[in-house]
Each structure stands twice: as structure tokens, then as C-alpha cells.
Amino acid sequence: MLYMSNYSLPTVPSSLKVKLRLSTTEQLKASKTRQIIESKKLNTVCQEAACPNLAHCWSEGTATFMILGKQCTRRCGFCNIKTGRPSPLDPQEPENLAQAVFEMKLRHIVITSVDRDDLKDCGSTHFAQVIKRVREKNPLTRIEVLIPDFKARIENLERIWQAGPEIINHNIETVPSLYRSICPQSNYKNSLHVLELSKQAKFITKSGLILGLGESFEECQELISDLADSGVSILTIGQYLRPSSKHSPLKAYIPLNQFAALKEYAIDRGIGYVESGPLVRSSYHAKESFENYYNQIKLANK
Ligand code: SF4
Ligand code: SF4
Helix, strand or coil: CCEHHHCCCCCCCHHHCCCCCCCHHHHHHHHHHHHHHHHCCCEEHHHHCCCCCHHHHHHCCCCEEEECCCEECCCCCCCCCEECCCCCCCCCHHHHHHHHHHHHCCCEEEEEECCCCCCCCCCHHHHHHHHHHHHHHCCCCEEEEECCCHHHCHHHHHHHHHHCCCEEECCCECCHHHHHHHCCCCCHHHHHHHHHHHHHCCCEEEEEEEECCCCEHHHHHHHHHHHHHCCCCEEEEEECCCCCCCCCCCCCCCCHHHHHHHHHHHHHCCCCEEEECCCCCCCCCHHHHHHHHHHHHHHHCC
């Protein structure tokens, strides 16, 4: 069996080195993005998860908004989002986010959230309100939601479906054998179920996998097959970067040819569009991923 963790650790590969120098125009755009986000008291996963692409995405005027507060009720070993007692929901959040999308002139938006297992509806009512308000104020904006598993409860999922986003993303994150150690409060089968049900409800579905936590190549292939069987259309595969020594250990930097091999495997298994590479994150190039997927479908149906 080929173990990805057999690959060496010591030096950061050049593929993970991010261009930090921005042009004056890019700096201005990034600071405008920051100013809009801060003035509306919004949270972004770009900041909270210490995403390595922040400078790049913000300079292009894109960000991934994180709703339902800053504290997650779960504790996943790879994740930089804080765990703790969550704050009350902000009733202004739907309006503020809709206004930010309007000011940023976004044509494709990604909205995600922390997990709110403390709430009876897991935050699904508030999440749906945000989608609806963004839609009302920005009718031409495509809405991608990166949702928690909502405990895989159908009534929670139905609220999201009824709000009418275009794309439903739910990250599978890692292989089943690592769930207990990496994301102990989550459940692999629940996550697949969320994707399967959303597909049956006629949504375009998307998922994401992070590598470098100790998974084997074969396990990744099995996971990809499960996603394909669940009808997932878009897949992102990226490299885990350990946010601090308190987080799950980084077991390996995955070589580029392994990212390419998994991408090829996913496409062979019928997943429509795959972004696979060290810096890929679930919302990285989200607009382009969707448009590439959509163009492929159009071409195939000609
Ligand atoms: S990849 Fe996603 S989370 Fe990271 S900076 Fe870009 S939009 Fe934000
Ligand atoms: S459930 Fe999501 S936001 Fe919460 S700790 Fe896990 S990965 Fe992070």
C-alpha cells in the first residue's frame, strides 16, 4: 500500500510559497475588501482560518464570508477556527452581508459558517435568511454555500434548499479512518448523506479534501469513489498546513504528481471538475471552478 505519509517532511516545497508582493492596484483592492468587511462587522474564513491565499483573493475583491459567529462548537484538529461558547446570532448579519456583496459587486459569493450544534436547528434558519437576503439584494449574484453537516437532519437541509443557493458545498475533509482523531465530532457517513440528499434535491454539489494528515493514496481513491457515487460534481483537493503546534501534526507534503493522479482518478470516476494542488482551498477560485464545470457540461450537451 502506498502511504502518502511516506513522503518527506523537512522543507516547504516551492509550490506552497505564495506570492506576497502585490501591485499598487492589488493593494488598493485588498484594502477596499478589508474596509467593507470590517465596516459591516462581518467574519471571513480567509482571516479566521489563516488562509494562505488571503492576499491573492482579497486583492481580486473576493472573500469567503463566515456566518453564525466566530466560535465553532466542534474541534477539528486541522482547523484554525476557534472552538468555544458561541456568541448569540447577529440579527443584522443577513442585511450586512447582502450590503457587502452589493458594494463589492460580487457575481459569485461563497458563504460558509461555523458549526452550531448548540442550536436546535444547528443555525439553519439563520443561514437560510442570509441566503435569501443576499439573493433579494443581489439577484444576479450566484450563491455558493459551504455548509456544515447540520447533523444530517433533513429539516435543516430543507431550509437551505428552500432558500435556493446555486451550489451546495460540504467538505468531506479527510478519509474515514482519520475521522476519530482529526474530526471526532463529525461523521463520514453523515457528510456523504448531506451531499447525496442535496444532489437528489437537484443541486450542484461540491466537496473538498485535505491531504497530508496521514491518509493513504488508496484511501483517497476510495473516498473519491464515495463522492462520485454521491453525485458530487466539483471537487477541491489541497495540502494541509498546520496552523500551530496545537493542531494535528502535518504528516507529509504531498508531491504535485500525487495531486495530479488524484485529479485524474476523480475525473475518471465521473466528477465533473476538479481543482487539485497544494494551495487549493474549498473556496479558492470558486467562481472559476463553477464556470469551468458549467462550460464542460454545456460542451458535453452540444
Ligand atoms: S481561498 Fe477562500 S478562504 Fe482562502 S482567502 Fe481565498 S476566498 Fe478566502
Ligand atoms: S466543524 Fe468546520 S469550522 Fe468547526 S472546527 Fe471543524 S472544520 Fe473548523
